[in-house]
Structure formats: C-alpha cells, structure tokens
Amino acid sequence: MAQKSVIDELKKSQILELLAQGKRIDGRALDEPRKLSIEVNAIPKANGSARVRLGDTETVCGVKIQPDRPFPDMGDKGIFICTAELLPLSHPSVETGPPNPDVIELARVVDRGVRESHMVDVSELVIEKNKSVVGVFADIVVVDYDGNLFDACSYAATTALLNSKMPKWEMKDDLPTLVEGAESDLPTTTIPVSVTMAKIGDHIVVDPNGDEWASMDCRVTITTDSDGNIVAMQKGGFDGFTLDEIIKCGELSIKTGAQIRETLKNAAKGS
Amino acid sequence: MGGRDSTMVLLDENGIRCDGRKIDEPRKIMIKAGGLKNADGSAYIEFGDNKILVGVYGPRDVHPKHMSNTDTGILRVRYHMEPFSVGERKNPAPSRREIEISKVIKEALLPAVILDKFPRTAVDVFIEILQADGGTRCAALAAASVALADAGIPMRDMVAACAAGKAADTIILDVNNEEDQAGQADMPIGYMPNLDKITLLQLDGVLNPEEFKKCVETGIAGCKIVYELQKKALQEKYFQNGGDQ
Amino acid sequence: MDNRRKYVIPGDVVTTGPFRPEQNVVLEGNKIISTTVGVSEIYDDSVKVISLTGQYLPKINDLVIGKVISHSSLSWELDINSCYVGFLPAQDVFGRDFSAHADELTSKLKSGDLVAARIANSDRTRDPLITIADRDLGKIDSGDLVKISPSKVPRLIGKKGSMIQTIENATEAVITIGQNGWVVVSCENPEGLLKAKKAIQMVNEQAHVANLTDQVNEMLESKGES
Numbered sequence: 001m002a003q004k005s006v007i008d009e010l011k012k013s014q015i016l017e018l019l020a021q022g023k024r025i026d027g028r029a030l031d032e033p034r035k036l037s038i039e040v041n042a043i044p045k046a047n048g049s050a051r052v053r054l055g056d057t058e059t060v061c062g063v064k065i066q067p068d069r070p071f072p073d074m075g076d077k078g079i080f081i082c083t084a085e086l087l088p089l090s091h092p093s094v095e096t097g098p099p100n101p102d103v104i105e106l107a108r109v110v111d112r113g114v115r116e117s118h119m120v121d122v123s124e125l126v127i128e129k130n131k132s133v134v135g136v137f138a139d140i141v142v143v144d145y146d147g148n149l150f151d152a153c154s155y156a157a158t159t160a161l162l163n164s165k166m167p168k169w170e171m172k173d174d175l176p177t178l179v180e181g182a183e184s185d186l187p188t189t190t191i192p193v194s195v196t197m198a199k200i201g202d203h204i205v206v207d208p209n210g211d212e213w214a215s216m217d218c219r220v221t222i223t224t225d226s227d228g229n230i231v232a233m234q235k236g237g238f239d240g241f242t243l244d245e246i247i248k249c250g251e252l253s254i255k256t257g258a259q260i261r262e263t264l265k266n267a268a269k270g271s
Numbered sequence: 272m273g274g275r276d277s278t279m280v281l282l283d284e285n286g287i288r289c290d291g292r293k294i295d296e297p298r299k300i301m302i303k304a305g306g307l308k309n310a311d312g313s314a315y316i317e318f319g320d321n322k323i324l325v326g327v328y329g330p331r332d333v334h335p336k337h338m339s340n341t342d343t344g345i346l347r348v349r350y351h352m353e354p355f356s357v358g359e360r361k362n363p364a365p366s367r368r369e370i371e372i373s374k375v376i377k378e379a380l381l382p383a384v385i386l387d388k389f390p391r392t393a394v395d396v397f398i399e400i401l402q403a404d405g406g407t408r409c410a411a412l413a414a415a416s417v418a419l420a421d422a423g424i425p426m427r428d429m430v431a432a433c434a435a436g437k438a439a440d441t442i443i444l445d446v447n448n449e450e451d452q453a454g455q456a457d458m459p460i461g462y463m464p465n466l467d468k469i470t471l472l473q474l475d476g477v478l479n480p481e482e483f484k485k486c487v488e489t490g491i492a493g494c495k496i497v498y499e500l501q502k503k504a505l506q507e508k509y510f511q512n513g514g515d516q
Numbered sequence: 517m518d519n520r521r522k523y524v525i526p527g528d529v530v531t532t533g534p535f536r537p538e539q540n541v542v543l544e545g546n547k548i549i550s551t552t553v554g555v556s557e558i559y560d561d562s563v564k565v566i567s568l569t570g571q572y573l574p575k576i577n578d579l580v581i582g583k584v585i586s587h588s589s590l591s592w593e594l595d596i597n598s599c600y601v602g603f604l605p606a607q608d609v610f611g612r613d614f615s616a617h618a619d620e621l622t623s624k625l626k627s628g629d630l631v632a633a634r635i636a637n638s639d640r641t642r643d644p645l646i647t648i649a650d651r652d653l654g655k656i657d658s659g660d661l662v663k664i665s666p667s668k669v670p671r672l673i674g675k676k677g678s679m680i681q682t683i684e685n686a687t688e689a690v691i692t693i694g695q696n697g698w699v700v701v702s703c704e705n706p707e708g709l710l711k712a713k714k715a716i717q718m719v720n721e722q723a724h725v726a727n728l729t730d731q732v733n734e735m736l737e738s739k740g741e742s
Contacts (some may be wrong), residue, residue: 042401043319043322043401045402046402056308062355065361066360083363137360139354139360141399143399144310151339222415
C-alpha cells in the first residue's frame, strides 16, 4: 500500500546500519532497481495489456479503447484516462471502499507521467470533431504489494499502451460504427519511464522495496521521456530533500530510466 | 444477461457448438494454487477465456469490532470485476450485480468452511475478475475454494462449480458468453463433491421439468470435472513427491 | 502404532470406523474427513491430519516466540504470529506483589522486545494467556528473528531434534524455535549466523524434498558460503 505500514524500529535500524556500509537488506546496490518482468497481452480481450512484476510487487494494466463523447471544451481532442486501484488481496492492510489519499495520489501521479509526456497524442483520437472521439482508458490494478507502486503501475500502463491495438470507427447515421479488420497500433510518441527514489537517513535508494518504503523519510518519483527530458515529478513523505539530493535524483532517474525503457520496449515487442 | 439473438448458430447439425465443443464438453480449465506473496492463500483460474485471481486473508481481526461474532468466525466475500475485464469498459465502482454475486458465492462457501474454532475473526475472500467470458461466478467459486484450502481454512469439503444450460433446445455443459447471450437457459451450480450437496444454484431461462433435471445432472457432472482440477492444483503445490512423505 | 499416512485435501475421507477424530478432521456420519491440506495419520484409536498450510493457532503448552506490541498498566500484548494476540499479565513477570502504581511495565519489557514464552491457557473465547515464568523463557536480548511457516516447524526440529542439532553443531549457533514459526538464532561468529539462517530457510522452502537432510549437511560443510 502506498502509505507507511507499521515497521518495527529494529528493522529500520537494521536498514540504516546496512546503508552505512553501502548495502541494502536485499543485497542490491543503492542505485539498483529490482528484477522487472513483464508479460504483455496478459488480458487478450482488452485492446492492450501488461502484467508487471517489480520484485514482489505485481500490477496489471488493461487498456480499453472505445468511442466516447469529447469533453465540452475539447471537441478536437480524444480522451485519455488512467486509473489505479489497490486491490484488497494485495496486502493485509488494504481495505475495501473508496480510495484513500495515497491511492488517489498514486493514480494521479501515474496518469500525469503518461499525460505530460504526450505519449498518447489525443489530437489523433478524433472520429468526428465535437461529436465523437476515441477514449483510451488505462486501468491499473495492484495485485501484490512490496513497495514502490508508482513505478510498478507506471511500467504496466506504459507497456500496455505500447501493446495496444486501436480499432477504427466511422460515423454512420451520426453514430460511430466499427470498421471491421481496420485495427492499427495505438499511435504513441514517446516512452515515459518513472523512477522512484527514497531517502532513508542520508542515503538515496532507487526502487525501495516494502521494508524500505516503510522506513523512508521521504521519496520522489521522476518521470523521463525517450529524449531524456524530465516530464513529471512528485515528492512525498514527511521529510525533505536538499537541492543536491534532488539534482542527484534527477540524474539517477535519467540513467536508470534509460535502462528500464529498453526493458519496456523489448517486452512490448513480444506482442 | 442480455437478449436472445436468434441469428447465431449455437449448435450445428453435427452437434458441435459455436466454439467447436460437444454438448457435454467444458471449456479448457487450468487452476493454480498459490501465487500471491502477501495473501494467506491464493489461487488463479483460467476457465475458457475467463481469467480470475482469488486472494484469501484470515482468520484475522474484524474491524469494525461490532461486525465480529463472539461464537464463530465470519466469512466475507468480494467479487469484483476490473474495468478492462469486459467488452465495454466497466466503471470501477461496485455494481449491484457484483454485490449479488458476492453474496451468492459467500453462501456457496459457508456450508463448507468450519469457522467455529475462530470466534471474533473474519476470513476474507477477494475475487478479482481480470477477464470475463461467461460463467465467471462458477470459475470464481472454484478458485475461491482452492484459495481457502491454500490458506489453511478448515473445510468439510471443497466446493466445485460449473454451469449447464440450454441452447438450440439442447442441454449443454459450461455455457460460454455467446451461449449465455443467445441461448435459452443458463444454470450456474456450486457443489460439494464428497458431501453431495448443491450450495450454489441459479437459473436464468425457461426449462420444462425434464430439462431441469437433466440440466442439474449435467451441471453436477461438470462440477466433478472441475473438482479433479482443484485437487490437481493442490497436489501440485503441496504433494510434490507424491504418495508418501 | 499403525501410522498409515496419506496425502489429503479438505473433504477427503481418511477412514471410516470407530476412531476418535483428533486434529484437522471431522466426523460426518461414520466417515472421518480431513478439513485441511495435509498428511493424515491413523493411530490405534485416533485419527489426525498434519496440516501443510495455515496460520499458527495457539495450543496450550506450546513454546512460542512473541514480540511485544503494546501494554496497559496491567499487562503486555504480544504478537505471536496468529490472528489471536498473546496476553502476558504483569504478575507473571513481577510476581504476586506486583503493584500497578509502583511497578512500571516498560522497565521489564517494552514494545519491540522479543520473548521466548509458553502458551499457558488457550480457549477461543479469550486471547491466549502467555507465561515467561520458567527458566528457559523470558526476554531475548540478542539474536536474529527468522520467520518460517508454522507447518514446517516439525521438519526444522527433525526426528528427536536431529535437524536442529545438526545445524547448531555445525554453526555453533543457539537456536530457539517457536511453534508459531518464529525462530531466534544467535551466534557469536557472523559466518555461523549466516549459515544457520540459511539452513533454516532451506528447510522452510524445501521441507518436502526427500534428501533435504543431505542438502542441508552439504551446505553447512561447504566453506566460504556468503
């Protein structure tokens, strides 16, 4: 879950002790993300999908593409909506019911990462201006929790969108009608990749696992695009970063982001 | 469950159904016990094109306290469909259909679970439909039973499940989505195979008394097939060196 | 003792006839049915199933490792890796002269402390009663906590303690095993500590493997394992 779980002081001091020696509790280097495995087309009936395992955190994203009415003042733009839900089976502390602020933050940060990078060009999603547009819905669910939902959800959404096939619609009698056999790849312009870093004591670690997430003082999620630009950022947690730390995080996010981008690209190709 | 469409060919002259199956043939089924790291028990099922994940927590504390029972543990079931699981994207908020199915599945599991040794606790069953293609409640119930066994929740029997129905005036086993939309009856059944008890039974459609009897019998035969796969799933996880320890 | 053993799942008939249903079985008519995934054992007059899964359920006299989670002025609450929380009354530690005014509970045990304890009483209508009033029980000052599945505890102990003794002898570690699946390992030698912990995890993950004892021995004897 995105909020702090109860961690005993014993574990936090263990983590700090190891960090002082340049080590992490699971043996990774401080700037090393966990093993990332992706299964594309996990939900064949959706227009695109991906099942992501980042360490023991697991998420599934399904993309549905269907005709929709445009927003009132945006008749020349299609719709892109990204949601995230923390499923109660993912962790014993997750409750059913309306999403809490942590989950809402998670969904909005993942959405912004994709939206601000302009990965999906909504001006290409118009069927008839002011009347009918294409709606692209990327819905993410978290199935198993072990820290860093921001990145696990972001990778699922990005890969699912890269994997997506968009049907073609034509207006007939004022209604969008499916044109059989005219599917194409969903047009995408870039590959946004988020990298989340946590500050524990004076150390910055990349891709915190569940125990590190519960011990951290603050965190920042930075999303970069295929050109190496930073397109979205979100800081969270109860402490603060120094300027130097944030600059370092920016650099880490570009470097690590580039490596992960290759993984996402290769995974998407396997569809 | 949609209107009846008379144009689709549900059963051809050779007795073959729209997806190539014979009338007493279930879809391809795969069940796996375990798989989730945090849940106390879990299971995953693919039943035709249905893909369903179940996680179980418990026995565990009940919040709010007033919902707990001082004599016995309580069972809670949540059947939930992901927005991307169906043809037209579904709103994430729980629908009345999901709430009804949650209740029906809970009442199919209650006769099997033994919770009187866990007063003041709850056992939570979370069913997530990742992809739906007709018959999700039966597939979900079968997986839930495996997840409960995986969690070590005491049960007097497993609960298997399968649907039977009628299409083109013929009783068929395991109704798929097209047959559900265009056929004449759909009867999901939940069944405890050793105690020989039906714990889930619903019907949507029209059956005369003979058809009704045949439909139930066909469904139970399907449940027995599913039961063998539930056993296999647990054996594969727990009894790896087979036979004796 | 006729200890015919069989793998069973819930609903499987273990046997019929005049046996006493003992653990993880129920009587339905004249059939004794398993209620869990496990191994059934039939003795002279009783039947039980050893469960291969499920959380720890407190049983009277079990030795458990507990962690203090909170306290009132009269007792501590312990996490014993179960849905039921262990209840340790102050008198158990301070003695009968305990006075809620004079004696401060945190002077003896505070949140986060680990204890080796025994289940003194367990009826399901109340939380299990814990005691640490024996010589081999009490606060654990040092050592690492390793968590395994409670169903693997018998395998970790081994026949007449053979497995645990093998690990202790090879590593010079002192290992305290709780029936609740929590195990405390202390060792002066850091390499021995790591090996002991690794051996425990091996048993937890491969309890079903036929030549586990050999594999554990092999790992313990090898040099320079990290």
